[in-house]
Amino acid sequence: MKVKPSITLPNTKSQQQKMQIAFIYKAIKLVEVSAHTSPEVLDNSKGTIN
Structure with a gap:
C-alpha cells in the first residue's frame, strides 16, 4: 500500500x-x-540607415 503512492508521485513529477x-x-x-x-535584422537596419 505504501509503495503505490511513492510510485505515483514520481510519475506525476516526471510528467510535470x-x-x-x-x-x-x-x-x-x-x-x-x-x-x-x-x-x-540589425545588420539590415544598419545597412539601410547608412
Missing part, C-alpha cells in the same frame, strides 16, 4: 518535469531563433 523541459526547450529554441535573426 517533461512539460517544463518541453516548455524550456521551446523557449530556448525561440531564443536561438531570435538570436540568429536579430543580428541579421
Whole structure:
C-alpha cells in the first residue's frame, strides 16, 4: 500500500518535469531563433540607415 503512492508521485513529477523541459526547450529554441535573426535584422537596419 505504501509503495503505490511513492510510485505515483514520481510519475506525476516526471510528467510535470517533461512539460517544463518541453516548455524550456521551446523557449530556448525561440531564443536561438531570435538570436540568429536579430543580428541579421540589425545588420539590415544598419545597412539601410547608412
